[in-house]
Amino acid sequence: MExxxxxxxxxxxxxxxxxxxxxxxxxxxxxxIERECRRQLDSGCRALVIDFSxxxxxxxxxxxxxxxxxxxxxxxxxxxxxxxxxxxxxALFDMLGLTRLVAVANDENEALTNLSVKQPPPVxx
Amino acid sequence: xxxxNQQLIHTFGALADLGQEVANTGDFNDMVQTSMHLLLGTxxxxxxxxxxxxxxxxxxxxxVWGLEKSALEALRICEEEKASLVDTNLRxxxxxxxxxxxxxxxxxxxxxxxxxxxxIPMVVRSQLTGFVLLGEKATGADFTAEDxxxxxxxxxxxxxxxxxxxLLEQVAQRAEENRRLYEELRGIYRDTVRAFAAAIDIKDKYxxxxxxxxxxxxxxxxxxxxxxxxxxxxxxxxxxLHDVGKLxxxxxxxxxxxxxxxxxxxxxxxxxxxGYEILAPIRHPYxxxxxxxxxxxxxxxxxxxxxxxVDEQIPLGAKIVSLADSFDAMTTDRPYRRxxxxxxxxxxxxxxxxxxxxxxxxxxFARAMLKEVTGETKERRIVKMLGKGxxxxxxxxxxxxxxxxxxxxxxxxxxQEEQQTAxx
Numbered sequence: 001m002e003x004x005x006x007x008x009x010x011x012x013x014x015x016x017x018x019x020x021x022x023x024x025x026x027x028x029x030x031x032x033i034e035r036e037c038r039r040q041l042d043s044g045c046r047a048l049v050i051d052f053s054x055x056x057x058x059x060x061x062x063x064x065x066x067x068x069x070x071x072x073x074x075x076x077x078x079x080x081x082x083x084x085x086x087x088x089x090x091a092l093f094d095m096l097g098l099t100r101l102v103a104v105a106n107d108e109n110e111a112l113t114n115l116s117v118k119q120p121p122p123v124x125x
Numbered sequence: 126x127x128x129x130n131q132q133l134i135h136t137f138g139a140l141a142d143l144g145q146e147v148a149n150t151g152d153f154n155d156m157v158q159t160s161m162h163l164l165l166g167t168x169x170x171x172x173x174x175x176x177x178x179x180x181x182x183x184x185x186x187x188x189v190w191g192l193e194k195s196a197l198e199a200l201r202i203c204e205e206e207k208a209s210l211v212d213t214n215l216r217x218x219x220x221x222x223x224x225x226x227x228x229x230x231x232x233x234x235x236x237x238x239x240x241x242x243x244x245i246p247m248v249v250r251s252q253l254t255g256f257v258l259l260g261e262k263a264t265g266a267d268f269t270a271e272d273x274x275x276x277x278x279x280x281x282x283x284x285x286x287x288x289x290x291x292l293l294e295q296v297a298q299r300a301e302e303n304r305r306l307y308e309e310l311r312g313i314y315r316d317t318v319r320a321f322a323a324a325i326d327i328k329d330k331y332x333x334x335x336x337x338x339x340x341x342x343x344x345x346x347x348x349x350x351x352x353x354x355x356x357x358x359x360x361x362x363x364x365x366l367h368d369v370g371k372l373x374x375x376x377x378x379x380x381x382x383x384x385x386x387x388x389x390x391x392x393x394x395x396x397x398x399x400g401y402e403i404l405a406p407i408r409h410p411y412x413x414x415x416x417x418x419x420x421x422x423x424x425x426x427x428x429x430x431x432x433x434x435v436d437e438q439i440p441l442g443a444k445i446v447s448l449a450d451s452f453d454a455m456t457t458d459r460p461y462r463r464x465x466x467x468x469x470x471x472x473x474x475x476x477x478x479x480x481x482x483x484x485x486x487x488x489x490f491a492r493a494m495l496k497e498v499t500g501e502t503k504e505r506r507i508v509k510m511l512g513k514g515x516x517x518x519x520x521x522x523x524x525x526x527x528x529x530x531x532x533x534x535x536x537x538x539x540x541q542e543e544q545q546t547a548x549x
Contacts, residue, residue, distance in 0.1 A: 027159055060139035060166030061159065064190065067171050067263060071191050092135060095128050096169035097264030 008032045010040065016047040016115050018108055021055045025062030037069045041076045048073055049111040053084035063096060070101050083111040136275055139167040143279055147286025150293060156286060158188040164257065164279045165190060168272055172240050172260030176200060177287060178207065178253055187287075191260060196239040202228045207253040210246040217273050218244045243268070245276055247284030254284045311410060315362070322365035325372060329379045335453055338510050340364030342449035342490070345506060349489040359411025360442050366414060367421045367446050370400030384461060397422050398431045417442040421450055426480045436483075444483040448490060451481070456511055467515060471524045475531055488532035495525040
């Protein structure tokens with residue numbers, strides 16, 4: 001089921017949460033995404049896909065908040081994948097080294113497929 | 126676009142945002158946290174904190190990202206260490222290189238264990254405001270000379286932002302202290318004036334409490350007329366002091382238990398001018414108090430004293446005090462007569478409006494009384510001053526309603542009479 005955190009859309013596929021970044025990733029929207037990611041991790045998600053299909057621009061605060069999300073995910077043993085990042089933002093992420101910390105998929109489906117290959121099947125008792 | 130240009134554009138954007146942020150006078154912690162995010166995001170640093178020099182040797186963590194705040198809680202710095210860091214002039218101190226500064230060497234291990242690589246002292250006007258602590262770059266690469274310049278510029282901005290915020294807080298605090306002191310002074314002034322009013326009334330054994338009541342009636346009328354709180358306070362003071370000139374009038378004349386003769390009357394008529402002379406040299410916190418005392422016996426028809434002014438020449442405040450004064454005189458017992466019935470008083474106000482009293486002022490006073498009588502206002506100050514039963518009559522609301530209607534109709538009866546006379 002898809003939920004929204006004010007203006008942040010998200011949904012879960014198994015233990016993976018897909019969170020959609022807004023058109024301009026700045027302080028306001030960055031904080032909302034961070035809250036949503038934390039909420040998903042707290043509720044047991046083991047992977048996060050942050051989808052940038054709507055995102056045109058990411059500013060410095062947005063970068064800092066994304067690094068914070070990566071940090072929190074790492075501490076929770078969760079993986080982060082960015083998907084559908086436009087060329088300009090991709091170049092920024094490359095330059096700043098974010099793409100050394102997370103995988104980047106062409107779209108949400110590719111991100112989910114890659115994650116499902118990596119993630120072990122759930123344990124059945 | 127090559128990477129150096131892209132980095133430059135990204136940094137410029139962050140600097141522009143930072144300039145706007147540090148000028149933000151809103152929430153202090155939010156300003157520092159956002160500023161720190163801007164710095165971290167510019168170079169993609171994974172963790173950072175801003176600590177501010179607090180009281181004595183304490184350092185307060187005002188923003189943190191990517192590390193535990195508790196790791197910074199034990200930080201302390203002495204005055205000598207602060208002084209030695211002022212000389213660094215915002216130069217970044219790389220923890221891996223070590224430092225001769227006692228503060229840096231003391232906490233080096235703890236900070237490195239928390240993921241901090243750089244300490245940048247924030248120096249504003251040759252004073253250490255605090256530190257920016259920064260962790261590693263997301264690329265894992267070493268800091269470049271350009272990075273250090275960016276960090277230095279942004280740290281300077283953050284330092285100035287913190288310094289300015291604290292200055293504004295101090296200014297606001299002092300302004301608040303001044304406001305409280307001013308309020309206290311006004312309170313002392315009001316109490317002194319009330320004590321003085323009581324002293325004036327003691328001289329006249331038949332009119333005890335008169336000045337206090339005139340002050341209160343004046344205040345009620347002014348408020349009903351929509352005056353500002355400051356003006357209302359001012360006219361209340363004027364009411365308290367309107368008879369201060371009686372201090373120079375012979376006590377026997379004031380206390381004469383019968384109608385006074387012409388000579389005594391002339392002596393008594395000196396009191397408004399004498400009051401003005403007493404009050405004029407005092408620097409009152411409200412305007413025109415001496416004039417309200419001087420002209421409270423003037424009449425609209427020019428038959429008042431001391432100057433025989435007419436309508437527009439009389440300050441509105443003096444007209445208010447005049448009505449309050451006459452109303453209290455009519456509604457209190459005197460040595461030679463009992464107080465008049467309310468019906469009689471209303472009739473007097475009606476007859477003398479436009480001659481002695483200003484219609485607008487009478488109307489406002491009648492409205493204030495009606496509000497109390499009908500329960501529209503909870504506070505029944507006029508009712509209390511007039512004593513139990515005086516305004517309880519069934520006719521009272523009608524008397525007041527009719528008086529208000531008459532005052533609304535009666536616009537300058539003196540002029541109308543004059544016109545009628547001229548026409549005849």
